[in-house]
Amino acid sequence: MIKRVGVIGAGQMGNGIAHVFAISGFDVRLSDISEERVENGISTIRKNMERQVVRNKLSEGEKDKALNHIKGQVGYEKFSDCDFVIEAATEDETLKHAIFKDLVPHLPPATMIASNTSSISITRLAASTDRPDRFMGVHFMNPVPLMQLVELIRGIATSEATFTEIKDLMSKLGKQIAISEDFPGFIVNRILMPMINEAVWTLHESVGTVEAIDKGMRLGTNHPMGPLELADLIGLDTCASIMNVLYQGLGGVKYKPCPLLIKYVEAGWLGRKTDRGFYDYSGDMPLPTR
Numbered sequence: 001m002i003k004r005v006g007v008i009g010a011g012q013m014g015n016g017i018a019h020v021f022a023i024s025g026f027d028v029r030l031s032d033i034s035e036e037r038v039e040n041g042i043s044t045i046r047k048n049m050e051r052q053v054v055r056n057k058l059s060e061g062e063k064d065k066a067l068n069h070i071k072g073q074v075g076y077e078k079f080s081d082c083d084f085v086i087e088a089a090t091e092d093e094t095l096k097h098a099i100f101k102d103l104v105p106h107l108p109p110a111t112m113i114a115s116n117t118s119s120i121s122i123t124r125l126a127a128s129t130d131r132p133d134r135f136m137g138v139h140f141m142n143p144v145p146l147m148q149l150v151e152l153i154r155g156i157a158t159s160e161a162t163f164t165e166i167k168d169l170m171s172k173l174g175k176q177i178a179i180s181e182d183f184p185g186f187i188v189n190r191i192l193m194p195m196i197n198e199a200v201w202t203l204h205e206s207v208g209t210v211e212a213i214d215k216g217m218r219l220g221t222n223h224p225m226g227p228l229e230l231a232d233l234i235g236l237d238t239c240a241s242i243m244n245v246l247y248q249g250l251g252g253v254k255y256k257p258c259p260l261l262i263k264y265v266e267a268g269w270l271g272r273k274t275d276r277g278f279y280d281y282s283g284d285m286p287l288p289t290r
């Protein structure tokens with residue numbers, strides 16, 4: 001019976017995952033690499049819950065109760081009482097393996113571990129723990145409180161019992177699931193990220209401006225956000241990491257990250273989280289930067 005959840009990484013996905021578990025009544029331990037990052041994550045959760053109160057999606061009392069479920073800390077010492085831990089740190093395989101190596105000694109044998117990775121092999125990540133049978137890919141979508149879908153990915157060693165328990169956990173969160181086999185990029189990013197990369201190529205080759213490209217997909221195909229706006233929301237570093245995983249895992253020039261995407265990442269223009277990507281977010285309204 002899962003009652004207490006550990007979340008590693010208080011970035012946009014980690015704080016969103018903590019948000020939805022807390023609202024559903026679970027105790028949450030949220031960890032990151034510094035007190036400041038943990039505090040930032042918790043204040044983002046508070047702000048997002050307040051937005052839902054304004055929209056009558058949540059009462060003040062439910063918001064306060066949910067916030068009381070969340071405890072922040074640096075490191076994993078207190079994760080020894082967690083029944084389930086999900087990692088939502090930066091999309092970097094070496095980093096994720098290092099996190100699991102540090103995490104495992106703090107966990108009781110029965111605790112299940114998941115990664116919110118967008119694209120990296122669940123089988124490989126699981127193999128760096130002492131419990132590949134109790135390890136899964138649990139891939140939430142951004143922004144977590146609003147998106148219905150969670151992609152579930154079993155590693156080659158994931159047990160049926162683990163899969164069933166995590167499937168039940170997702171329904172307790174009110175989420176819909178899509179089941180993907182363990183291939184690079186799974187389902188959503190295998191399709192979405194090459195589209196976003198193609199939008200960057202379209203910009204790189206001056207086929208259209210940022211505004212025209214996003215308007216084209218928003219008004220031409222009813223996407224809720226244009227691909228470049230969405231890339232800024234996801235994080236251009238995360239987009240580039242996912243394209244590299246597809247390129248290395250599947251081969252083929254169609255998965256090569258566009259040089260312009262790499263250039264933005266090298267410039268530190270990572271999108272919303274750095275106030276600048278394909279748009280400049282420092283003013284009242286996002287302004288296209290190209």
Ligand SMILES: CC(=O)CC(=O)SCCNC(=O)CCNC(=O)[C@H](O)C(C)(C)COP(=O)(O)OP(=O)(O)OC[C@H]1O[C@@H](n2cnc3c(N)ncnc32)[C@H](O)[C@@H]1OP(=O)(O)O
Binds near residue numbers: 192
């Ligand atoms: C990269 C990966 O590995 C996988 C991925 O996640 S791929 C990315 C998947 N996500 C998408 O494709 C998102 C596409 N965009 C959308 O669906 C929509 O634009 C959106 C749901 C993000 C925003 O919805 P919207 O109605 O168009 O805009 P918006 O008015 O900003 O939001 C509606 C309400 O939702 C709430 N809201 C928005 N963002 C929120 C958040 N992060 N947390 C909580 N509540 C939020 C607020 O109440 C907001 O109302 P206010 O801003 O007035 O308070």
Ligand SMILES: NC(=O)C1=CN([C@@H]2O[C@H](COP(=O)(O)OP(=O)(O)OC[C@H]3O[C@@H](n4cnc5c(N)ncnc54)[C@H](OP(=O)(O)O)[C@@H]3O)[C@@H](O)[C@H]2O)C=CC1
Binds near residue numbers: 009011037088139142
């Ligand atoms: N962004 C998106 O739209 C989606 C992302 N994902 C996946 O979720 C994961 C997180 O993505 P996202 O939230 O966007 O990334 P962010 O960069 O927003 O957040 C990652 C957080 O993890 C922190 N971190 C780094 N190292 C550690 C560590 N050793 N222990 C704990 N925390 C650490 C980072 O700190 P610091 O910044 O100091 O390094 C940062 O606060 C990735 O695997 C990504 O692919 C899945 C779905 C959607």
